[in-house]
Amino acid sequence: MVSLPFWNPVICIIAFAILTAIACLFTSRGQKKYKKGTAQTEVFLSGEEPPAVEQRHIKSHNIYWGFFKTLKEYYDPTVRAHTGIVNDFIIWFIAIAALTAVILLIASLT
Amino acid sequence: MGFNSFKRALWAYHINTGSCNGCDIEILATLTPRYDVERFGIVLVGSPRHADVLLVTGPVARQMASRVKRVYEQVPDPKMVIVVGNCGIEGDVFHESYNLVGPVDQIIPVDVYVPGCPPRPEAIIEAVVKAWVKLEKAEQGVR
Numbered sequence: 569m570v571s572l573p574f575w576n577p578v579i580c581i582i583a584f585a586i587l588t589a590i591a592c593l594f595t596s597r598g599q600k601k602y603k604k605g606t607a608q609t610e611v612f613l614s615g616e617e618p619p620a621v622e623q624r625h626i627k628s629h630n631i632y633w634g635f636f637k638t639l640k641e642y643y644d645p646t647v648r649a650h651t652g653i654v655n656d657f658i659i660w661f662i663a664i665a666a667l668t669a670v671i672l673l674i675a676s677l678t
Numbered sequence: 679m680g681f682n683s684f685k686r687a688l689w690a691y692h693i694n695t696g697s698c699n700g701c702d703i704e705i706l707a708t709l710t711p712r713y714d715v716e717r718f719g720i721v722l723v724g725s726p727r728h729a730d731v732l733l734v735t736g737p738v739a740r741q742m743a744s745r746v747k748r749v750y751e752q753v754p755d756p757k758m759v760i761v762v763g764n765c766g767i768e769g770d771v772f773h774e775s776y777n778l779v780g781p782v783d784q785i786i787p788v789d790v791y792v793p794g795c796p797p798r799p800e801a802i803i804e805a806v807v808k809a810w811v812k813l814e815k816a817e818q819g820v821r
Contacts, residue, residue, distance in 0.1 A: 599754060602727075607751035612725045615693070615745030 687719030688810050690760075691729035691753065695746050695782065696772075697736030700796035701763035705733060708799045720806055726752040731809050733802075734788075737765040737772045738780030750786040756816035758809040760790040762802055767791050 602608045611618040618624075629636075636643055649660070694702055708715045709722065723729050726749045738746060750759065759782075764770035766782040782788055789812055792805040 601754045601756075603755070607748060608727065608754050610752060612727050612749075612752055615742075615749045617744075617748065 687721055688731060688806065688813070689721050689723045689729050690731040690733050690806065691723055691726045691749070692733040692735070693726075693746055693749050695734060695736035695742040695766070695780065696739035696778075697763065697765060701735040701765070701794075704796045704799055705735070705762060705802060708802050713799045713803060715803055715806070720803075726750075727754065729753050730757060730813060731806065732757065732759045732786075733762055734759060734766050734782050734786075735762045736780075737769045737775070737778050738782055738785055740777050740779050743779045743785055746782070746785055756813060756819070758789045758813050758816075759786060760792060760802075760805050760809050761788050762792045762797060762805070764793055764795045767793055770795060 611624075649656075692702070692705055705722075707713060708720075722733075726732065730753075732750060732753055734746065736742070750757075761767055761782045765772060766780065768781050769775075769778060772778055779785065790805045790809050792801050794801055
């Protein structure tokens with residue numbers, strides 16, 4: 569039988585209160601001379617203008633970078649195939665439909 | 679020399695606005711064991727938001743003008759600006775270049791000038807101490 573670890577919500581609340589007090593202590597000892605609403609409280613990007621707040625997010629492409637990197641051999645040809653041209657998609661559709669028809673025909677004969 | 683208002687370590691942020699790197703190397707030399715300014719509490723930091731002093735090198739290339747201005751605005755008050763090297767003071771060998779908008783004091787206010795091409799580390803240290811004294815006075819003014 570697996571024994572459960574010790575759990576007491578009161579201890580969690582006390583720990584949370586202590587950590588909050590420590591965080592408040594650090595915050596209160598920080599630099600107070602920053603002028604709010606000026607560049608002094610803006611994000612520092614090596615002197616570049618910081619993007620608008622709604623633009624500050626990690627793009628999903630960045631999150632899945634490792635995933636795409638690992639499956640590069642698979643994604644590269646499929647991305648190349650997606651040209652965005654309708655004619656290409658129609659050709660793919662006809663080719664796949666023809667291949668499916670051939671497979672079904674062979675399957676029905678055997 | 680006793681400081682009454684500015685009791686903590688002096689943090690400096692270094693920005694290169696188009697320098698040949700000669701002055702930057704001399705700034706780094708002040709941190710080497712021979713001069714070791716960190717023993718006086720003078721530290722180079724990675725963000726202007728943490729800095730008290732802005733060390734500027736270079737004659738301010740056109741692309742750097744808005745950047746140096748933004749970096750200056752990001753330093754909390756009171757702040758000091760030190761221009762290191764002849765280029766930042768008057769353009770030096772680049773003064774006729776089509777691509778310069780400097781010298782530095784035409785872009786941001788400057789407190790201490792360190793002439794030289796490049797200046798000796800001792801001169802840079804003396805300039806930082808001068809800025810520190812000025813900062814002490816400014817700090818008293820803020821209180």
